Amino acid sequence: MKKKLQNLYLLLIVIFLYAPIMTLMVLSFNSSRTRAKWGGFTGKWYVSLFQDEAIMSTLYNTLIIALLSALIATVIGTLASLGIQSMNRKFRTFMLGVTNIPMLNADIVTGVSMMLLFIAFRMNMGFSTILIAHITFNIPYVILSVMPKLKQTNRRTYEAALDLGASPIYAFFKVVFPDILPGILSGFLLAFTMSLDDFVITHFTKGPGIDTLSTKIYSEVRKGIRPEIYALSTIMFVTVLFLLFLVNLKPEKEVHEKDGTIRKPSRARHTIRLVVTRVVPALLVIVITAGGFFYNSKTKISGSEKVIVYNWGEYLDPDVLDIFEEETGIQVVYEEYETNEIMYPKVQSGAISYDVVCPSDYMIQRMIENDLLDEINRDNIPNIKNIGQTYMDQSKAFDPENKYSVPYCWGTVGILYNKTMVDEPIDSWSVLWDPKYKDSILMQDSVRDAFGVTLKYLGYSLNSTDLDELNEAKNLLFKQKPLVQAYVVDQVRDKMIGNEAAIGVIYSGEAIYTQKENPNLEYVIPKEGSNIWIDSWVIPKNAEHKENAEKFINFLCRPDIALKNFEYITYSTPNEAARELIEDESIRNSKIAFPDASELSGCETFKFLGDKNDAVYNELWREVKSK
Incomplete structure (x- = not known):
């Protein structure tokens, strides 16, 4: 009995240690990009990886x-x-x-x-x-x-x-x-x-x-890890496992027989020892050196011109960067961030001279107020004419004279629900407090989004700074918390596709993607109103390549390029010329991507409320999350 318990204990340890790794390896062969859906066996992610x-x-x-x-x-x-x-x-x-x-x-x-x-x-x-x-x-x-x-x-x-x-x-x-x-x-x-x-x-x-791999994977977690990372992790695990096997396979020693003869180690054992001690280190050096030459040759651009871009993760088609480099000869140094709050202190510190950044509306207002942005010379961006006047007017809420920003993407925050799990039409935020959907509700793990939803449900502005209104919203979030399955960011996408929840608060661009993967999902902007957001390109004041930055922004405003980005990220484009190029009529006239003005009548844009009010919001959110 004791031995059986020991074996059971050992089995449980092995399961806990290796079950996650086995899951990762299985996902590396899943033809679907989302972990929530098995699309069949494939090896394409390994090809795509290299x-x-x-x-x-x-x-x-x-x-x-x-x-x-x-x-x-x-x-x-x-x-x-x-x-x-x-x-x-x-x-x-x-x-x-x-x-x-x-x-x-x-x-x-x-x-x-x-x-x-x-x-x-x-x-x-x-x-x-x-x-x-x-x-x-x-x-x-x-x-x-x-x-x-x-x-x-x-x-x-x-x-x-x-x-x-x-x-x-x-x-x-x-x-x-x-x-x-x-x-x-x-x-x-x-x-x-x-x-x-x-x-x-x-x-x-x-x-x-x-x-490095650690920072790359970290940046991917919030937006959803790509299958290519699963493939790379699988290769690394198998490689390490093989090397550990070789290292722990001890070579035979010389053995003196009774008759005085000496039995030498087998040739196989000698070969293994040679591989471990000499061949593997040599191969590692060769691979790293060769990889350096290959990488440098692939990324080398004629001339010394460059532009340093700081953007949200998975928020631009990589092919667009290649096209820009080929057409202009300007090298794009590209870096990604996960939230506005991560981006802001890096720009504010001045440690890195970014040339082009893509913040959200309220953060642009904060950067303008703190004198972090340079005015954009619109004469150098003739393609700005393709941006609809409606979006230029909306941008005035955070950039009053349209001097510092050029709209890139926009969208709304709404409710995504599964029609097979919800037996009623949804048109109000009130469903997020309905007890019958307990443990099947996904909320955004974001202070402004969570309070914005609640404030709109209560009939207040999502930019409220009234302490009584904020405390009322906090108490309502306390009441909702037992019903919430999880507070998530981009993970709501995979959970809804995989039928793991009935209702989720989501961004409109993500909703378009989820509907392609799961046709049972429906998106709605609640009748109480919501957040309409705009992400725009700006140029920091310490930018070292301002002219190249303006060339880059102008390039992204070109209709064919804007269309290419829209098809890649599925977030609504303010480029009206690009919208006319959309071949799929159902997408071009989509109420999710391009809602009517009537649906946006109760929507507001987030504003920067000042450091003091931000601290109040953050403190109230900490109370909600910690209770």
Whole structure:
């Protein structure tokens, strides 16, 4: 009975450890882009993976940074260990304590402090800053691995070698180095692993156009991880599993038989040992080097012109960037963010000189008020004529004279419901408080969206700053919380497609995509009104390539390019010339993508309410989430 329980316990551990990995591997062969729907077996994501320059360059960056930082940190850490070992006991204890601080310190403290250091020295964030940061936090781990081996060495042997006429360097490499080599190798592998796996420090020290796998996957989580990432993760897991198998397959030793003969290790075992110790490291170096040459050749643009773009994730067709580069010869350095609140402090700090940014309405107002934006020369953007006057007028709510922004996408926030799970037509926010849909309601995990929905349901403005109205909305959210299945962002898309919930608060662009995947879903703008939002292109005041930025904005306002983006992201375009080019009449006249003015009569645009009121909203939202 005891053995059965032990086996059961071991089985449960294996399931908890490997079930998520197996799920990931299965999803890498799912022909549907959404995890909520099985579309049949396919290997196309593996083909797409190696054709995706963004992912492959991210993989290359991850490997080269890990390899270089581990090598440099190993050299510095080993030399530091030798220096520390030669100190007297008091100073040695002090120095070991100092080197242990970075390992005990929180990663976020190290990341923020490194970022502030780079800003203070006016260093451009990018590959070099990540490398320096990784070397810095890797050195203590190398010291931790080398110092125990140094303590085990016999100093008298080294001194004896010197007495016999050996030079200090020769004596070190012949006497000391072989003894501490296992510690050096362990330190290198530990540093390589730490660098490969790091997210927090990389997140704070990276610049535009540079990503590692950790930061890339993090940026994808909020918008929905692409199947190509599943494929890459599967390849990495299988590769590591294979290498671990080889490493743990111990080579045979020479065996002395009773008759005095010596049985040597088999050739297969010798080959495995050779592969593990020599071939695999050599292949790693070759792959990284070759990948660097390939990546540089693919991304090299003639001339030194460039434009640095900061945009929402999955908010622009990648082919558009290639077309722009081919037509203009201007290289696009592209970086993505997840929320306005993540974007704002990076632009405000001035650590990175972005040329073009795509904030939402209320954030544009905040950036204007804080003098972070430069006026756009509309003479350099003749294609702005394609933007409908309606959207230019709506933009005046946050950009009164249309001097700082050019509309890019717009949409509404509404209710998406499953007609097979909801037995009544929905036209009001009140359904989000209906007890019969308990555990089947999805709410947006966003302070302004959650309070905006509730305030409109109560008949107030979604830009209310009245404390009584805000507390009334908070209490209503408290009342709703037991009915909510989950507070989500883009995950509402997959959950609704997979019939995991009956009702969800969603953005109109996401609703169009979900209906393609699940025809039982219906979208409605509630009668009480909602949020109508506009995301627009702006140029920060510290932009270094303003003319290129205006060329980029003008290019995106071209009808064929605007259409291409609309078909890729499915969010409504304010480009009326592009709308006329939409071939599918059902999409061109879609009430979701292009609702009538009557449906928008009760809709408002979010406004920046000031830092004080923002703090009030955030505090009330924390109370709701923590209760």
